[in-house]
Amino acid sequence: MRFDFKTRYEQDLRLFPHRTDLLGNGALLLCMLAAPLVLPQYFLGELTFLLVYGVAAIGLMLLSGFAGLISLGHAAFMGIGAYAHAILLEAGLPFALSLPLAGLIAGAIGMLLGIPALRMTGLYLAIATLAFSIIVEHVIGKWEGLTQGHGGMQVPEASLAGFDMGDIESFYYTALAILCLVVVGTANLLRSATGRALIALRDSEVAAQALGVNLPYAKAVAFSLSAGITGIAGGLFAHRIGWLEPGSFNVVLSLQLLMMVVVGGLGSLKGALLGVAFLGVLDPAIAILKDYLPSAIGGAAGLQLFLFGLVLVLFVLFEPLGLYGRWLKIKAYFDHFPMYRRATFQRTKTYMQSERYR
Amino acid sequence: MSLLAVENLAIRFGGVRAVDGVSFAVEPGQVYTIIGPNGAGKTTVFNLISRLFDSDNGTVTFDGRDITRERPHRIVRHGIARTFQNLELFDHATVLQNLLLGRHRHRTVKLLDEILFLPRVTRSEVAHREKAEEVIEFLELEAHRDSPVASLPYGVRKVVELGRALCAEPKLLLLDEPASGLNPEETENLAFWIDDMRSDLGLTILMVEHDLTLVNEVSEQVLVMNQGQALAEGSPAEVQKDPAVIAAYLGTDE
C-alpha cells in the first residue's frame, strides 16, 4: 500500500504528483533518448513513425477521449498539415516556421468545421467528420496547382538548427522533442480549468453549461487544438514518408488513429501513447505469427485486417478502459493490497441514452 | 426589491402548456419552495430560469437584470447555480474535480497560460482548491474527495452536486428535488445545510420538493403549481389548508 502525505495544494497540481511517476517517466525518456544509439536504422525508422502517430493520437485523444466528440476523419487534418507543411517548405519557409504554421492552418480548418459541428450530437458529428475527410481527400487530389494532385508531391528537404531532417537520427530527435512538447502542453491544459471543462462536456453538457462552460467555445477550442496537433503530426508524417499522395490520408488512417485511442484507453494521455505502442507492436507480431500458422490461414491476405478487427472487438467488449485501464487496475491492486475491490472499476450501465418523443 | 422575479412565464411543448403564465417573486434570504403533483411544470420553470429552454412568453428578472434571453452559460455568472433532479454529475471525474468545475465561472486565466501552465495558473488553481476545500468541509465530503463520482452511493452524489453548485458562490441556489432518493437521516442533514447556507453563506434558495416535512421545516414561502399554472402561494401551513391545493393533490368528490 502507498500512503500519500501532502502538505500543500501545489503538490496535487504537479505534472508528476509522485516521485515514482517522475522516475518512471524519466526512465522512459532516457530509453527513448538512447534508442538511436542501440537500434538499427530500420527499427529507428519504425519508432519514428510511432512518435508521429503518437502526436496525432494525442490530438485525437483530446477531442474524442476527453471532450467526447467522436471524429472519424482525423486523417484529413493530418493530410492538411502534411500538405501545408510541404507547400510552405517549397515556398522557402524554414522548418521551424512552416511546421507550426501547418499546425495553425489545420487548427483553423478544424475550427471552421467545429463551429457548425457544435450543434450536432455524437453520431451525426462522427458521420460529418467522416464526410469531411473524404471531401478533403478529394479536394487535395483536385487542387493540382497547389498539391500536384494524384500524381503525388515530393516533400522538400528541410533542416532544423543545422540538422538535416532527411537524416533519420536527427528527425527521430525532432519528433521526440515535438511529442514531448505536445504531451506536456496537453497535460497542462488538462490539469487546468479548460481541460476540466472539456471533460465536463463529455459527461454532461447541461451541467457544464449550468456551471458557466460556454459550450460552443469549449467545443471549438477542443476541435481546433485537436486539429492543430494532428496537423503538426501530419507535417512530421510528410517528412517520414517523403512523398505525399491524397490517398495516404484516407478513412483507413482515420480509423487506425481512432483504434489507437480506443485500445489505449479513452480519457488518458498515457493511453493514447500505449495504444500507439500496442498497434506498433501488433503489426510485426502478426507478421511473425503468420510463420507459425498453417499456411492456409497464415498466408491468407485478410488475416491482418481480421486480427485488427478482432482486437478492437475484444477491447471494446472486455476492456473498455483500454490498456491504460488495465494498467490502472493492476496498479490499484498493488496499491490497495489486500483491500482491492473488483467493483471499483465496474462500469455503470444506463439503458437507452436518450429519451425519444416521437 | 425581489432577488428573482418571474412574471407570466409560459412555454408549450407541442400542444402541452407545460408552464402557463406563472408569476412569483423570491425575496433575498428566503427559502422558497415550489410544490405540486408530477407534471405540474416545476422543473420546467427551473429549466426556463436556467435557460435550457426558450420561454414563449414572460420575463425573468434577477437582481434587477432581465435574464429572460440571457445565454445559458452566462446564467451562473449572474449568480444563479442549480442542481438537477436526476443528477447531472461528471461521473468519470473525481469529487474534487466536480467541485472545481463548480469554480468555472471564476476562471481568470487564458487558454495559452494554461497550456504553458504559468505560475499564475498555479496560483489560481490553488485559490480554487482552497474554496473547494471549504465546501468539502462544510458538506463533510472529506472521505470522498478523490473518489470517482460513479463509485459513490446516491445520497453522497446528491451532496456532491449540491457542493458543486455551492462552489460557484451563487446568490441564488436552485435545488431540484434535493431530498428525493435520500434516507431520513440524509434528509435531516440536508435541512441543516439549507439552514446554514441561508444564515452563514447568505444564500437565497429556490427549490422544488415533494417531501413536505422538509418543506415545512426549512421553507417560509411556498408556491403550489398544477398543470402549468400557479394554484396557491403562501406559507407552508397556509397552502396546505387551501381547498384548491387539496383538490389538486387528492381529487375532489364532485
Add this chain to the structure above:
Amino acid sequence: MLDFLQQSLNGFATGCIYGLVALGFVLIYKASEIVNFAQGDMLMLGAFVGWTALDVLGFGYWPGLLFTILACAAIGFLLDRQVMRPIIGQPQFAGIMLTIGLAFTIRGGVIMIWGPEERSFHTPFSNKTTAFGSLAVDDVSLSIVAGTLVLCAVLFIFFRRSRLGVAMQAASQNQLAAYLMAIPVKTVNSLVWGLSAGVAAAAGMLLAPSLLVDTNLWIVVLKGFGAAILGGFGSIPGAVVGGMIIGVSEQLVGVYLDPESKGIAAYVILLAVLLVWPQGLFGGAERKRV
C-alpha cells in the same frame, strides 16, 4: 431530356441500393441506438455468399437469393446475440467502435475465405435491356428498383400486420414498457439485427450484377450514411428516399458537372444538410430530460 431521364434512372437504381443500406442502419438504430458501421460489410458478405450459392453450390437464382438472405440473417442474429448484447446501454462511442471492429473482422474474414480477387456475378437479368418507348433500361437496374420496392412493401406489411413487427416497433419506442408488456426485447433486438442483415444481403445480391463481387463493395456504407442522415436516421421511408436523392444527384453531378466529383457528391450533400439541419432532414430533436 431523354439523356437526362436515362441518367436519372441509372442514378435512381444506385440510389435504391444506398436506400437499402440506410434502411439497415435505421432498423438497428431504432432498436438499439447503435449505428452499425458493419452494414456495408454485411452487404459485401451477402454478395460473396450469393456468389457461392450460385456459382459454387449451383443454386438457381431465386433459391440462391433466398438462401443468401436467410444465411446472412442468421449471421446477423448471431452477431447481436453473441457480440453486441453486452454493449447495450454503453455510451454510443462503444457501439461505433465495436461495429467498426466487426466491419474489419468481417472484411478480413471474407478476404481470408474467398481471397481478394474480383469475380463476376450472373443473374437472369444480366446483359439484357427493356425498352420503354425510346428509353432503354438495363434489366439489372430494373431488378434493383423492383427488388427495393418489393422489400419495402414486405417490410411495411411486416411492421403493420405481423405481431413480431409490431413488437419490434414497440421495443424501439420504449424498451422498458415493451419489456413490461412481455415482449422479449433482447430476442427482438437480435431479430432486428437478423432482419437488417437480411436486407443487406438482398441489397448485395441486387448490387453485385452491376459491379463485380469484390471486397470493396463495403464502401457503399459511406453513401448509406448520407442516405440515412438525409432521412433523419429514424424513419424507414426517409432512409429509402434519402438514398434515392443521393443516387440521382450523384449520377447527375457525374454526368453534367464533373465526372471525378461524382464520388463525393454524396458527402457534400450530407455535410451541407448537417450544417443546416444538425439533426438531419426529417430528424426530430432528441433532448435529454433533466
